[in-house]
Structures are given as C-alpha cells and as structure tokens.
Amino acid sequence: MSVTPESLPDTRRMWLPRTNPGVYKALVALQRASSEGVDPEIGELIKIRASQLNGCAYCLHMHLSDALAAGMEPLTLGMVSVWSxxxxxxxxxxxxxxxxTEHVTRLGEDGVPDDVFARARMSFDEVELGQVLASIVMINAWNRIAVTSRYPAGLDERQLR
Structure with a gap:
C-alpha cells in the first residue's frame, strides 16, 4: 500500500522538526555520527529491533522500508522479533x-549484563562497539520522540525536510 503524507491521519501531538528545529538538527547530526562505521545491515537490525521493543510504528515502518530498499532479506526481517x-x-x-539492543532498550535496575556486553565486545572492536552503542541510544531517542509525539506509521520526516 502506497502511503503519502497527505493520506495519513494527522495524529501528531507535535512535530519536533518544526517546533524545535535546533534540537532536531542536533539529533540528526548525532544520528549521522553514531551511524559512521556501523555495518548498514546491522544498523537497520538495531533500529528495527529497538522500534519493535518500544512499540514505535513510525520508526519501524521507516526502517523496515529502508532495509527492504537496501536489499535485506524480507524473511530475515520478519524474524527480527524472534532473533534469539x-x-x-x-x-x-x-x-x-x-x-x-534488547538490553540497552530495556535498561533496568541491573543495567546490561556482563555476558551480553562481553559477547558484543568479542564481536566488535572498541570503536565499532562504541558506534553500535551510540546507534542503539539514538534509535531509542527517536522512538521516544515519535511515540510521545504520536508520529504516524508511513510518515517520514526525511521526505518532508
């Protein structure tokens, strides 16, 4: 189904790019910096999983669309929620x-378990791990903005700039 911004119900409580352009520009710059050096497919998996966990239909729609456009396997994308x-x-x-991503997104009293961090440290060098962590933090920030502001699935602010 093709979705255009005009065809979506406007459920937004606010639109950060308009109401707070300085904050929005800073977040976009931080998003770009956090993505540098991260394998694009891993970056999309992070964004998809965090968006699933946070119930962010807006970001989930955006990043599933990006992943499909990049040629990622649809069946694999459909299994992200049950990756384990x-x-x-x-x-x-x-x-x-x-x-x-799961542990940082669901950060609780006990933080991120040592074994989870150790597996990440074994899989990524120090710089990559910092970038992966920053990517997780950024999608969680975007999710919280979109969910709180009720951005509708199918809208993509990157198309509206």
Whole structure:
C-alpha cells in the first residue's frame, strides 16, 4: 500500500522538526555520527529491533522500508522479533548487536549484563562497539520522540525536510 503524507491521519501531538528545529538538527547530526562505521545491515537490525521493543510504528515502518530498499532479506526481517529463536538466520555479530539492543532498550535496575556486553565486545572492536552503542541510544531517542509525539506509521520526516 502506497502511503503519502497527505493520506495519513494527522495524529501528531507535535512535530519536533518544526517546533524545535535546533534540537532536531542536533539529533540528526548525532544520528549521522553514531551511524559512521556501523555495518548498514546491522544498523537497520538495531533500529528495527529497538522500534519493535518500544512499540514505535513510525520508526519501524521507516526502517523496515529502508532495509527492504537496501536489499535485506524480507524473511530475515520478519524474524527480527524472534532473533534469539532463529539464530541460524543471523550472524554472530548480528546476534551480539541484537542482544545488546534488547538490553540497552530495556535498561533496568541491573543495567546490561556482563555476558551480553562481553559477547558484543568479542564481536566488535572498541570503536565499532562504541558506534553500535551510540546507534542503539539514538534509535531509542527517536522512538521516544515519535511515540510521545504520536508520529504516524508511513510518515517520514526525511521526505518532508
């Protein structure tokens, strides 16, 4: 189904690019910096999984669309929510990134378990791990903005700039 901004119900409580352009530009710059050096497929898996966990239809729609446009396997994308059960579909690095994404996104009293961080550290060098962590933090920030502001699935602010 083709979605245009005009065909979507406007459920937005606010639109950060318009109401707070300085903050929005800073977040975009931080997003770009956090993505540098991250394998694009791992980056999309991080964004998809965090968006699933946070219930962010806006970001999930955007990043599933990006992943499909980049040629990622649709069946694999459909299994992201059950990645720990479908381990054969994901590489060691992808599983380490997804596990870290789950724990950073669901950060609780005990933080990120040592074994989860150790697996991530074994899968990524120090710089890559910092970039992966920053990517996880950024999609969680975007999710929180989109969910709080009720951005509708199918809208993509990158198309509206």
């Amino acid at each position: 059960e479908a381990t054969h579909l994901f590489s060691d690095r992808e599983r380490a990134a997804l596990d870290l």
